[in-house]
Amino acid sequence: MFISFEGIDGSGKSTQARLLAEALRAEGREVVLTREPGGSPGAEEIRRLVLEGDPDRWSAETEILLFTAARRDHLEKTIRPALAAGKIVISDRFADSTRLYQGITRGDLRAVVDRLHDLMIGIEPDLTLIIDMDPAEGLARALGRQGTEERFESFGEGLQVRMRDGFLALAREFPTRCVVVDGARTADVVAADAARITRDRLMRTRDGALGA
Known part of the structure; x- marks a missing residue:
């Protein structure tokens, strides 16, 4: 099963992706926790290009090409091999972020994003x-994180809206x-919701496969 977490910057999706991975591993499931842009050596190199530097460093068109290149490497080196091995893949962001940003x-x-996605990626999360x-x-x-990867945050609140x-x-x-999850609650409450939703989807997916 392939699961992605999406949301605006600062929504807590990275924390929730990690907590879900921990919860599923505690149940004995094999989980690969990854991220975008990144998740493979080549994609991590592209991550530095797109997330650091001045806001006007790249045009939106150039960013689409860079993100798609990173996603293709991520797909080839990380996502597809893990899914083929029967593992659950949890990714902090995927193509929906590019569709919006x-x-x-x-x-x-x-x-343009959708055409490139269909041509070069070809899959969506479950x-x-x-x-x-x-x-x-x-x-x-x-x-407040005060990191170096704040290029998109520097576009301001208007972009986040x-x-x-x-x-x-x-x-x-x-x-x-x-599935939309209310992120305004404590991390533990949000995590419990995310785990419940995921377990329900896993159960339905299993039952569907058994029924087939």
């Missing part, structure tokens, strides 16, 4: 957990894949 909020390029968070609070959290709206719209567009 580069495809909608920085230009009318969603169709389950996407969208951690919903107030944009102002999420941005404050993200900037558009991102939140975009993620909620994606949940409506893909209702069988996407």
Whole structure:
């Protein structure tokens, strides 16, 4: 099973991805926890290119190509081998982030993102957990990390507002894949929700496979 976590910057999705991986491993499941951009040596090199530096370092079109290249390497080196081995893959972000960051909020390029995705990637997660968070609070959290990967946070709260709206719209567009989780609660409560949703999806997937 392939699970992705999405949400605005500072929503807590990275923490929730880690907590879900820990919960599933405690149940005896084999889990690969990964991230985007990154998750493989080549993709991690591209991560530094796209997440560090000045906000206007790359155009949205160039970013789409860079993110797609990173995702292709991630798919080849990490995701596909793990799924083929029967493991659960949990990724902190996947293609939905590119659909929004580069495809909608920085230009009318969603169709370009989707065409490249169909051509070079070709898969979607079985389950996407969208951690919903107030944009102002999420941005404050993200900037409070004081790391070096703050290129997108520097676009300001306006981008985060558009991102939140975009993620909620994606949940409506893909209702069988996407589930919105309220991220304004404590991390433990959010994690319990994410684990419950995942276990339910795993159970239904197993029962469907047995029925087939």
